[in-house]
Amino acid sequence: MKKYLIFLFSWPLLAGLNNLELNQALSMLKNNNLELRISHFNEQMKAYEARAAKGNHYGKLDVSLSGTRSNDAGNVFGFKLQSREATFGDFGIAEVTQTPDDFYTAPIALNFPEARNHYQTKISYMLPLYTGGKLTEYGRITDALQRMSQWDTEKLMNEKVFQTKKAFYDITLVDNYILNLSKIIQNISHLESIVKSMVEEGYAQEIDLLEVQARKAEAESMYNQAKLNRDLAYQFLSFLLNTEVNSIKKVNDMAPIPHIDISEVENHNIDIQKALLGLQISEMAVNVEKANYLPTIGAFGEYGSADNDMWNKFRDKDAYTVGIQLKWNIFNGGIDAANLEKAKVNHLKVQNEVSLAKSGIALKVKKLETEILSKNADVKSYQKQLRFARQVYENYHSRYKEGIVSISDVLIKQSKELEVLLKLLTLKNERNTKIFELNSILNTGGNV
Numbered sequence: 001m002k003k004y005l006i007f008l009f010s011w012p013l014l015a016g017l018n019n020l021e022l023n024q025a026l027s028m029l030k031n032n033n034l035e036l037r038i039s040h041f042n043e044q045m046k047a048y049e050a051r052a053a054k055g056n057h058y059g060k061l062d063v064s065l066s067g068t069r070s071n072d073a074g075n076v077f078g079f080k081l082q083s084r085e086a087t088f089g090d091f092g093i094a095e096v097t098q099t100p101d102d103f104y105t106a107p108i109a110l111n112f113p114e115a116r117n118h119y120q121t122k123i124s125y126m127l128p129l130y131t132g133g134k135l136t137e138y139g140r141i142t143d144a145l146q147r148m149s150q151w152d153t154e155k156l157m158n159e160k161v162f163q164t165k166k167a168f169y170d171i172t173l174v175d176n177y178i179l180n181l182s183k184i185i186q187n188i189s190h191l192e193s194i195v196k197s198m199v200e201e202g203y204a205q206e207i208d209l210l211e212v213q214a215r216k217a218e219a220e221s222m223y224n225q226a227k228l229n230r231d232l233a234y235q236f237l238s239f240l241l242n243t244e245v246n247s248i249k250k251v252n253d254m255a256p257i258p259h260i261d262i263s264e265v266e267n268h269n270i271d272i273q274k275a276l277l278g279l280q281i282s283e284m285a286v287n288v289e290k291a292n293y294l295p296t297i298g299a300f301g302e303y304g305s306a307d308n309d310m311w312n313k314f315r316d317k318d319a320y321t322v323g324i325q326l327k328w329n330i331f332n333g334g335i336d337a338a339n340l341e342k343a344k345v346n347h348l349k350v351q352n353e354v355s356l357a358k359s360g361i362a363l364k365v366k367k368l369e370t371e372i373l374s375k376n377a378d379v380k381s382y383q384k385q386l387r388f389a390r391q392v393y394e395n396y397h398s399r400y401k402e403g404i405v406s407i408s409d410v411l412i413k414q415s416k417e418l419e420v421l422l423k424l425l426t427l428k429n430e431r432n433t434k435i436f437e438l439n440s441i442l443n444t445g446g447n448v
Helices: 002-015 021-032 033-060 073-080 101-102 132-201 206-241 262-267 270-291 335-401 407-442
Strands: 060-070 116-130 296-307 319-329
Touching: 021 033, 021 132, 021 206, 033 116, 033 132, 060 073, 060 296, 073 116, 073 270, 132 206, 132 270, 132 335, 132 407, 262 270, 262 335, 270 335, 335 407
Parallel strands: none
Antiparallel strands: 060 116, 116 296, 296 319
């Protein structure tokens, strides 16, 4: 019984969402879309890269523990020195007698020592004191790359918002188209009934009936194709939201035109912001190349102890080493000079890319605005044409019943209505697409 109740309450979720509103879909998009999730993971990786770059300022601390055994004369004597256990006997003093020739005899204790264990524990710390600003610039570059990844995510978000809105408006348009087609099919069916009656009464020919049935089949084919297109739009919407969507709450099939303020475009457009950030990165890259002309200074320190037994008398046998190093490249064949000039040229190139991005985006906004206004005028024109085509069809339908016009004349007018209806659907779709593209450029986010 318990399992049955769980299934009963979870069934609507498994069945998919119904009457989904656009604002709900946009909220789901932010959390569910798989491409956005992947982009957020890229952001996190860039954040860790930035943290890793900053870690270079704090140096490097290592702890090492080694254990060796050797009967090599040099190794054994070195082991004893590191363990602070070397004696004069290791030089063969005990083998020397009063004979002067003994001083020219190879000491066995020194040359043929017994094998010895050696355990060494060492703590090492290296710290960069001055790098000419290179580490600082690397840190700034990785921070900028993290911000760049955030811009990439926001741009991707705009693209997915664009696609989600378009799916909603496409479904609404197709639903309206299907509704209009169903009415046209009903009209043709009504006309078919009239023609059948007229054929039976001898006022029309069989060819007239076949012509009407052919037109009805054509309209039904368009109707079925529209339903398939709607199903495809639902599948794409489900893919975007990573959730099955069965139906939506229809929106107005004419998307609202956003407010356009050219002066604000530069402050919000993502491509321009990315170009400006790229300009900053190119300037940092120039500073990195300049740092190659400056010296680097580092400090290091070591502390450890060694013995033939692990950690035996550690404090009695410990040792330390500290030091500081300055390194300054004087000549490398002009490599640094070439790299610096390359970075400067790249900086100039990026400056021009920023200018190009600003002018290009402004031109694109103006072009889209003009195209949208043109589409608005076309939509109004075709709406009037559609109303006229319907009235003409009704007129010819009545005149056919009176025997004034032929069935071919009626169907021609019916065909004109279908043609105008399809063209109106296409225009509205093109208009909405340009509005959503404009929204993405203006970086309006999820605002409908």
